[in-house]
Amino acid sequence: LNKGKIKPFRKxxxxxxxxxxxxxxxxxxxxxxxxLYHFLSPAEMADLFEEIEEENEETxxxxxxxxxxxxADMLSKMYTDNAVDILKQLEVADQQKYLALMxxxxxxxxxxxxxYKQSTAGSIMTTExxxxxxxxxxxxAMADIKRQAxxxxxxxxxxxxxxxxxxxxxLSLRDLILRSDDELIRDIMGERVISVHxxxxxxxxxxxxxxYDLLAxxxxxxxxxxxxxxxxDDIIDVIDEEAASDYSGLAAVDVEERTENPFVAASKRLxxxxxxxxxxxxxxxxxxxxxxxxxxxxxxxxxxxxxxxTAGNAGTQSLAVAVRKLAxxxxxxxxxxxxxxxxxxxxxxxxxxxxxxxxxVVGIWQHNFILGFVIxxxxxxxxTVASLAGSxxxxxMDRLGFDPAVASGPFITTLSDLTSVFIYxxxxxxxxxxx
Amino acid sequence: LNKGKIKPFRKxxxxxxxxxxxxxxxxxxxxxxxxLYHFLSPAEMADLFEEIEEENEETxxxxxxxxxxxxADMLSKMYTDNAVDILKQLEVADQQKYLALMxxxxxxxxxxxxxYKQSTAGSIMTTExxxxxxxxxxxxAMADIKRQAxxxxxxxxxxxxxxxxxxxxxLSLRDLILRSDDELIRDIMGERVISVHxxxxxxxxxxxxxxYDLLAxxxxxxxxxxxxxxxxDDIIDVIDEEAASDYSGLAAVDVEERTENPFVAASKRLxxxxxxxxxxxxxxxxxxxxxxxxxxxxxxxxxxxxxxxTAGNAGTQSLAVAVRKLAxxxxxxxxxxxxxxxxxxxxxxxxxxxxxxxxxVVGIWQHNFILGFVIxxxxxxxxTVASLAGSxxxxxMDRLGFDPAVASGPFITTLSDLTSVFIYxxxxxxxxxxx
Numbered sequence: 001l002n003k004g005k006i007k008p009f010r011k012x013x014x015x016x017x018x019x020x021x022x023x024x025x026x027x028x029x030x031x032x033x034x035x036l037y038h039f040l041s042p043a044e045m046a047d048l049f050e051e052i053e054e055e056n057e058e059t060x061x062x063x064x065x066x067x068x069x070x071x072a073d074m075l076s077k078m079y080t081d082n083a084v085d086i087l088k089q090l091e092v093a094d095q096q097k098y099l100a101l102m103x104x105x106x107x108x109x110x111x112x113x114x115x116y117k118q119s120t121a122g123s124i125m126t127t128e129x130x131x132x133x134x135x136x137x138x139x140x141a142m143a144d145i146k147r148q149a150x151x152x153x154x155x156x157x158x159x160x161x162x163x164x165x166x167x168x169x170x171l172s173l174r175d176l177i178l179r180s181d182d183e184l185i186r187d188i189m190g191e192r193v194i195s196v197h198x199x200x201x202x203x204x205x206x207x208x209x210x211x212y213d214l215l216a217x218x219x220x221x222x223x224x225x226x227x228x229x230x231x232x233d234d235i236i237d238v239i240d241e242e243a244a245s246d247y248s249g250l251a252a253v254d255v256e257e258r259t260e261n262p263f264v265a266a267s268k269r270l271x272x273x274x275x276x277x278x279x280x281x282x283x284x285x286x287x288x289x290x291x292x293x294x295x296x297x298x299x300x301x302x303x304x305x306x307x308x309x310t311a312g313n314a315g316t317q318s319l320a321v322a323v324r325k326l327a328x329x330x331x332x333x334x335x336x337x338x339x340x341x342x343x344x345x346x347x348x349x350x351x352x353x354x355x356x357x358x359x360x361v362v363g364i365w366q367h368n369f370i371l372g373f374v375i376x377x378x379x380x381x382x383x384t385v386a387s388l389a390g391s392x393x394x395x396x397m398d399r400l401g402f403d404p405a406v407a408s409g410p411f412i413t414t415l416s417d418l419t420s421v422f423i424y425x426x427x428x429x430x431x432x433x434x435x
Numbered sequence: 436l437n438k439g440k441i442k443p444f445r446k447x448x449x450x451x452x453x454x455x456x457x458x459x460x461x462x463x464x465x466x467x468x469x470x471l472y473h474f475l476s477p478a479e480m481a482d483l484f485e486e487i488e489e490e491n492e493e494t495x496x497x498x499x500x501x502x503x504x505x506x507a508d509m510l511s512k513m514y515t516d517n518a519v520d521i522l523k524q525l526e527v528a529d530q531q532k533y534l535a536l537m538x539x540x541x542x543x544x545x546x547x548x549x550x551y552k553q554s555t556a557g558s559i560m561t562t563e564x565x566x567x568x569x570x571x572x573x574x575x576a577m578a579d580i581k582r583q584a585x586x587x588x589x590x591x592x593x594x595x596x597x598x599x600x601x602x603x604x605x606l607s608l609r610d611l612i613l614r615s616d617d618e619l620i621r622d623i624m625g626e627r628v629i630s631v632h633x634x635x636x637x638x639x640x641x642x643x644x645x646x647y648d649l650l651a652x653x654x655x656x657x658x659x660x661x662x663x664x665x666x667x668d669d670i671i672d673v674i675d676e677e678a679a680s681d682y683s684g685l686a687a688v689d690v691e692e693r694t695e696n697p698f699v700a701a702s703k704r705l706x707x708x709x710x711x712x713x714x715x716x717x718x719x720x721x722x723x724x725x726x727x728x729x730x731x732x733x734x735x736x737x738x739x740x741x742x743x744x745t746a747g748n749a750g751t752q753s754l755a756v757a758v759r760k761l762a763x764x765x766x767x768x769x770x771x772x773x774x775x776x777x778x779x780x781x782x783x784x785x786x787x788x789x790x791x792x793x794x795x796v797v798g799i800w801q802h803n804f805i806l807g808f809v810i811x812x813x814x815x816x817x818x819t820v821a822s823l824a825g826s827x828x829x830x831x832m833d834r835l836g837f838d839p840a841v842a843s844g845p846f847i848t849t850l851s852d853l854t855s856v857f858i859y860x861x862x863x864x865x866x867x868x869x870x
Binding site: 015016017019050051142145146149155156173174177178191192194209210211212213215232233235236237239240242243244246247248250251252253255256257260262263265266269270272273274276277280281283284287288291292294295298299300301302303304305306308309310312313314316317319320321323324338342345346348349350353354357358361383409410413414417421 | 450451452454485486577580581584590591608609612613626627629644645646647648650667668670671672674675677678679681682683685686687688690691692695697698700701704705707708709711712715716718719722723726727729730733734735736737738739740741743744745747748749751752753754755756758759773777780781783784785788789792793796818844845848849852856
């Protein structure tokens with residue numbers, strides 16, 4: 001298809017959805033891509049690029065393949081939020097190069113957006129939105145909207161501003177087409193506008209859009225001026241990222257790992273593994289202090305991994321529940337002390353049941369109910385402590401201003417190994433004569 | 436506010452966003468809620484109920500507080516997808532009761548929707564959508580849309596059907612208002628409609644909406660007839676659920692646990708804990724077979740937890756990466772064998788580095804480099820095997836048609852304990868004379 005006539009190719013290609021165009025583009029070789037740049041205008045290429053995932057590492061390469069002016073034109077035709085995502089991946093020198101080739105106004109907007117701190121509303125908003133004035137009639141407003149419709153990322157929510165660009169109201173396009181032409185915007189607009197502040201965290205923005213079932217939310221600055229909008233499709237990406245980062249935390253690995261190279265993958269996982277190895281060495285050192293006890297009663301060694309493993313599992317459960325509870329911003333009245341108490345009590349109950357089970361199993365298996373009692377007691381205490389740690393540590397991190405999700409499962413497990421072993425041998429030492 | 440005059444209360448209350456109304460409602464006592472039912476019409480109450488989370492356990496209680504006819508009216512005024520969510524939580528007898536009190540047409544639609552299998556497109560779609568015919572002019576179509584606008588959940592995408600209700604095209608409201616009145620729908624509509632099938636899994640629907648950045652997607656049946664739409668706000672809920680269920684899998688606990696009661700919480704976590712306990716007993720049994728070896732060389736006991744722990748951590752990392760890769764439906768050409776090889780190689784590299792580190796640390800610490808070599812070798816093998824298991828097991832589950840996310844971290848950890856211990860003691864047995 002790509003090897004020949006421009007016209008039939010363009011006709012076929014442009015009838016595809018942008019996402020499918022992008023998938024096609026990603027499947028091409030460098031040479032084929034270069035042909036495509038000749039076939040398509042910067043604006044058409046911009047539509048395609050809107051659909052390329054922002055984390056794609058090769059975007060930089062793609063831009064370099066293009067004529068510089070073509071690339072700059074394409075970037076300036078894109079919605080500002082996506083153009084900024086691409087520019088952020090470039091070296092500062094490259095950013096400047098492309099920005100210099102753009103129309104001044106476009107470049108200025110992009111430069112402003114590049115300044116916003118990572119993960120704030122400002123950094124993900126787009127500046128292409130439709131707005132009208134409160135004093136307009138519907139007819140006037142509709143004419144304005146039609147004029148803005150080409151540029152704006154969405155025209156389904158239309159924001160109403162006053163002379164100073166302050167946000168004073170909102171209307172949906174649906175409301176607008178249902179009303180008669182001569183009504184005043186002021187009389188029909190909604191005055192309680194759900195908006196977000198430009199420095200607000202993107203996760204909070206996601207919660208707002210999700211809770212209120214919005215298609216877009218306006219972004220305002222300190223003076224309540226409308227500076228941008230964030231649309232729901234960008235929020236879905238934020239929610240996906242958030243889930244991936246929570247998941248990564250729980251497993252102590254970047255789950256979005258894109259490399260196919262085992263050396264690169266290992267080099268990213270090893271820092272965690274080695275850190276945890278040294279934490280684990282603490283447990284080994286502790287056991288070595290009880291070595292003489294183990295050589296007297298080697299049966300004790302049989303149950304070390306059972307107790308540490310089970311306590312670790314209980315700690316992981318507790319951790320996961322606590323991290324999700326903390327992430328649930330809806331729950332404004334989050335009562336941290338209550339959460340810890342609940343996890344403590346849950347750990348106690350789980351520990352009692354598990355302890356009882358293992359008491360019976362070990363007692364019958366080894367014909368030694370005193371050994372069973374020691375294992376059971378150790379299990380009870382170790383599970384309780386692990387459950388407490390599983391809720392306390394993420395809570396502490398939250399309080400200290402860290403993301404509680406980075407308190408990973410493996411970290412809790414390794415930490416609980418240490419306490420479990422200590423509890424186990426301390427209890428066992430009192431009953432040593434019975435084994 | 437609630438204790439007095441209807442009019443000022445209604446004025447204030449109805450000016451709130453439905454989500455805030457719902458939050459207010461949820462904060463009320465039973466008596467206050469009952470007052471509210473008198474203050475608001477079923478239709479107003481329906482708007483509020485759209486915003487109450489579907490998993491709220493108390494919804495059943497709320498319905499019981501209402502007059503039966505009031506509840507039925509409210510349900511029939513709600514968007515069908517949300518009404519179905521509520522009905523699904525009720526006993527069949529209660530469902531019948533409310534359905535019997537509804538207008539026949541409404542009840543029929545709800546009954547149809549209740550029949551769709553859980554988690555399919557059919558079960559989350561709404562039947563309130565705007566549609567027009569290909570032969571209409573824009574003017575005729577706009578009149579149709581205005582008529583449908585009150586009912587439809589969204590009118591921003593308008594679907595075009597033929598005389599048999601088959602889906603033939605799509606238009607956005609934006610396109611529509613930008614064109615002149617006498618153009619024919621047929622000439623301006625998009626003919627490549629992205630749609631989903633009624634039996635498609637809701638996660639696939641979520642991927643479609645996310646990839647194509649849609650606000651809604653049409654649902655079609657076997658004969659290509661348009662039967663409903665799914666809007667982006669419902670998809671956000673699906674994505675949230677999906678993330679929570681992946682997270683739950685990794686930690687072997689239902690992270691959405693809503694109970695505050697530690698007994699209930701423990702009873703939900705214990706099945707996993709006890710299952711894993713018995714799996715862990717396997718490891719203990721294995722160690723007990725080496726008990727005589729441990730009593731000769733008690734230093735071996737010191738490193739059991741270090742080796743099992745580190746291998747477990749590596750297995751968890753590998754698992755999390757594999758589960759995410761499998762969930763990524765974009766990746767059509769997912770090469771399973773390649774994934775396993777990559778994880779195997781990554782495990783080998785990680786194992787080599789970790790093994791080398793522990794060889795040096797143990798060698799220096801214990802002044803015994805042969806012991807260091809045994810621990811290091813065991814570490815290398817155990818990490819490699821755990822990484823392999825971490826990718827192989829979810830892949831196997833995927834092949835067998837299970838959700839790979841239920842292969843939980845604790846399960847992999849406990850399983851890898853068993854293999855790690857076996858590897859460790861097997862290697863150690865060859866070098867026993869040196870300790």
